[in-house]
Amino acid sequence: MKANILLNVEVISKNNGRRHGLVKSLVVVDNVVKYLVINPGGLFAKSQFFEPKSIVDVNYKRLIIEDEREIIRIKAKEVKKYLAESFSLMDYPVEDINGNRFGRIVNAIIDSDTFKILSYEISRSFFDDIDNGFGVAEASELIYKNKILTYQKGMFDPDFKAQGAGIANKLLGVR
Known part of the structure; x- marks a missing residue:
């Protein structure tokens, strides 16, 4: 699959149908996609990302994850700890x-x-x-x-x- 199919698609939870925002970037470590970063919108929203193993289905419009509990929500100052030795793909x-x-x-x-x-x-x-x-x-x-x-x-x-x-x-x- 091409990486661009994972970008700018809406993230939706399968268990409750909740919409979480758009995937804004892919985080790569050692030539493996480690996380997909969500832009939830809003001024004071926490950083949100999830591992690609959570993906149930994806097409050019939406990306479905199994459960919203798989989304990691952290404060901006903690992002560096999660994303050390990684780069944004595009x-x-x-x-x-x-x-x-x-x-x-x-x-x-x-x-x-x-x-x-x-x-x-x-x-x-x-x-x-x-x-x-x-x-x-x-x-x-x-x-x-x-x-x-x-x-x-x-x-x-x-x-x-x-x-x-x-x-x-x-x-x-x-x-």
């Missing part, structure tokens, strides 16, 4: 092995049973995305350490998997 910057920033994460392929990330889609630049599409890197090629996501090769030597041509080729037939 729009996270990517550097090459030499420390040169060359792209950002735009999506990922997730195993729907284990929530392990199999590969990441990386946007290098707007124009490169139009010409060539996003680059796809295996999860094992990206390492998160010291708050940096590092691609284990040089920026000018990305050995991304072929994802097909970009929008210019698909729509206009440009080569």
Whole structure:
């Protein structure tokens, strides 16, 4: 499953039908989705998140969890304890092995049973995305350490998997 199917969907409890808010981000630790963060709305709402094993069903409009007791509600100052050594999946910057920033994460392929990330889609630049599409890197090629996501090769030597041509080729037939 693609990671973007889990974002901006309404979280609903199966046991009582209560609506909890929208999923605003995915928290990743060691290439596994650890938590889904809910934006419940409201000015003084506590931080809320839950583990992906709580998901019963998901589609582009809603995400159903078994029971609302599976939602972790904590004060903002306690969030750091839960989310140490993690990063939010979408729009996270990517550097090459030499420390040169060359792209950002735009999506990922997730195993729907284990929530392990199999590969990441990386946007290098707007124009490169139009010409060539996003680059796809295996999860094992990206390492998160010291708050940096590092691609284990040089920026000018990305050995991304072929994802097909970009929008210019698909729509206009440009080569």
